[in-house]
Amino acid sequence: MASTVRLFVEHPLGKEQSVALSRTQAHYLFGVMRLTVGQTLLLINGIDGEWQASVVEAGKKGGALLCHVQTRPLHIPPDLWLMFAPLRKERTAFVVEKAVELGVRRLIPVQTAYTNQADRLRIDKIEAQVIEASEQCGATYVPQVDPLAKLAHMLDTWDMDRQILFADEALVGQPATQLGAQGQGAPWAILIGPEGGFSPQERDMLQAMKPTHRISLGPRILRAETAAVAALTLWQSQLGDWQ
């Protein structure tokens, strides 16, 4: 299946807009993807929607593109954050890729009591994964990636209008909660803990917070990244932009 190249650029996009390419971008487009002068591709920048552009200059160290027509307007996902405790490298990459596909506005790695992998977390790598996933899945928006935040501190200073979806391992085997219409239109955050779950203190803190909604994700024990994808699916299908 032939597929159109889709590239993220940090550059304004608009009618007749010219876009200069960096060495890395030129290598990707002309070395790897073998585009030549006159061929078309799609551009996104996270702000101006998706534009069709063509190659006007192709070199080893750079090049230039010219925007022609907007092929898709900007679609911003609902105001949903995914807060997740970092996992092992490939599982974190998986959560990030899936969150972009399923649709979030912001990704926040959180340090919890039982988080093991926070030292090795590379925010620049996560940002690169977010861009790659956005290019791949046809998104016109690129979710923001926050630096690592302490969960306890975030909860201490929480905006109580923002609802929290919390996949509680202690509910395993109990009925799944329908999110219902209660949180329609509100900002939300999905919170996914590390493999070891949340500490008793974290659990108490969450349960004491008014915006917390606990759900169960079935009778088997889900890995953290599976819980993230399942929770995003339930939220998007019930309250999000899958409607």
Added chain:
Amino acid sequence: MASTVRLFVEHPLGKEQSVALSRTQAHYLFGVMRLTVGQTLLLINGIDGEWQASVVEAGKKGGALLCHVQTRPLHIPPDLWLMFAPLRKERTAFVVEKAVELGVRRLIPVQTAYTNQADRLRIDKIEAQVIEASEQCGATYVPQVDPLAKLAHMLDTWDMDRQILFADEALVGQPATQLGAQGQGAPWAILIGPEGGFSPQERDMLQAMKPTHRISLGPRILRAETAAVAALTLWQSQLGDWQ
């Protein structure tokens, strides 16, 4: 976090049942997990539920366990098949692991018109992944893995009582279907195509079949393995054992 070893054995489990260990199992339990005589672990065989057992003999080339008490009865997931076109190795492994966690009764790799990766498919590897995921996620049932089947042939001989959930890329951006109560209690199959989607002939064939339910999974384009996890989540939360 200390965690209990959970092992799949092809052996009957029951009160005072002795279980002889193969060389591989002995290496795993005594070499890798460092269990010693008297220590306990959990056993599953996919049939008799989960049993607590203890080590009575630990050797380099074998050993013996003794079952004490059933810790969980057999829980068979709903009659749900996951039919999926094989993907690249690590993405297939991911689909398999997630299907076991989310709960299916049978995994069927299918050869579709646009399936590329079928030659390299190793059913024995998938079976090993299913067992590992079952040990990991606390399941007492181990899903069956079928050999590669031709999709066209399966649809030609389809049992029309079995409902088909079909994540249709052509619906991207249209409302997600609620599965509703229509298929409650019926046997189901979720069908996930390859990255290139289904051929026009396959699409026509599916649409002409009465048991076919098409759903959309949001406005972005999901990778095949994301679609598998999202479809399993929607099905389990609406019609399955998450209720």
